[in-house]
Amino acid sequence: MGEVKVADQGQLIAKAKTCKDPIIIFGAGIVGEALAKFCAISGIKVASVCDNNINKVGNKVAGIEVNHVSSLANTYPKALFLITTADIMDVVSQLKELGYQNWIAAGPMLRLFDLNSVEFIAPFEFVEFAVSTCVMCHDGYLNPNKIFLRSVDVIVTERCSLRCQDCSNLMQYYDNPKDCDIDEVNRSIDRLCEVVDNINEFRVIGGEPFLNKDMWQVCNGLAKQSKVRKVIIYTNGGIVPKGENLECLKHEKILVLVTDYGPLTRKSATVIDTLKKHGIAHYVQPAQNWTQCSSIFKRNRTNDEQKSVFTRCCAKNLFTLSNGRFFRCPFIANSDRLGAIPDFNRDYVQIMDMECDLQEIRERLYNYLYNVPYLDACDYCNGRFLDDPEVEPGIQTKKPLPYKNVRQQ
Ligand code: SF4
């Protein structure tokens, strides 16, 4: 059969129904659950659900046991995979490496699925958002000439009300943190939107974004962008938004995601009450699944080791806009801000390079997204892997952690 590259729901269902090989759903998240339920209703027999995340192994998704991808070969030497992860290119590469040849970008199968017709444990808005994100990502994958970005972080401040020693955004190293120039941030957002086709979500982050009293201007700008579908504000719940920073959150595109740090952020109850009182869409989630991924020093890996780290890294598509530059991940974006790595100019796309026309920036971005084997800065990074041991979230450090500024020598 090989890869089935069609976006028509009816054709995909017919392929899955007539397939003689066992059918495996790849991805044990919300979309995997939605697809398993859809398959049950549509008469598609699913043999297994698999995932790379060791923490999901042994769980059940719609009554089907989750296996680790690495354990499939013995039981299922041949299979048809229905992929439900948004970062589908990584999964396709992994399946090829494992010797499999048959898979379907399954997002389009869910295009017309009435999610109200089945029950989910997660809130409905989350299920709907996850499923529609998957559908859009897979549509992008099936249209390779388009540039579709699943998620882009935009940094509006280096300041934070906490100083977590394992912050994956490297806030623990800033000894003189500053707010970003909002006009410059908005200009880089405008330019990025001019060169890409669609951005599923923009995440406004810091540090703590509400510490920048002008962050509302970024939110209002993003809400007006027709190519941006959703805007998510990531707050630690330590600062109660007020004035324009509160007003801007009332837009239908905006969702506030409050991470619950327990007793570290005593104001979080007031933040949540304020959001509720003003009818602002929000979601509270615990600080969880942290790993040690923030140490910055040169590892001196070989090129092959670099490739392996980059390939396995689950943060390589956490795109980040910072200082007018587009980065693959928050580690490089913040190491660049800190001067903790050399200025590796192939490790980012200079969105604000006014000597380049938009077409040239688009081509650079396309190449950066789809054709790099690894980044030079990866040698300064631990990498983030799904089977990394977890560390306790939110441990505070009193003073900024030391690091070497390699650009001040
Ligand atoms: S709350 Fe902690 S993890 Fe979040 S940005 Fe601040 S320092 Fe980093």
Ligand code: SF4
């Ligand atoms: S390994 Fe490379 S892509 Fe992954 S987080 Fe580190 S620098 Fe970023």
